[in-house]
Amino acid sequence: MDSLNLHIPSPLVEVHDKLLQAREVRLYLKRDDLIHPNLNGNKWRKLKYNLEEARRTGASTLLTFGGAYSNHIRSSCRWSLLRIQDDRDYSRRGASTP
Secondary structure, three states, X not given: OHHHOOOOOOOEEEXXXXXXXXXXXXXXXXXXXXXXXXXXXXXXXXXXXXXXHHHHHOOOXXXXXXXXXXXXXXXXXXXXXXXXXXXXXHHHOOOOOX
């Protein structure tokens, strides 16, 4: 999954706001939306271990469920497309797929 160009760990960003400053509150947001442009945030964290296991065992099928217009389904599909491309690139370099 290293070749997917994931930005992990996702950054912490401080929120600057006059109301927070007036109350001497420091607020930070964990920007999981910056992990990958197509594998967004909390969906990536949910999928990560299942996807790693699927790859480790050489699974050829990934079955998952999500609601209509689901970001979970979108992220699963995008990971699959990236994985296919990754495998093709890896094979072109003369190596077998891990």
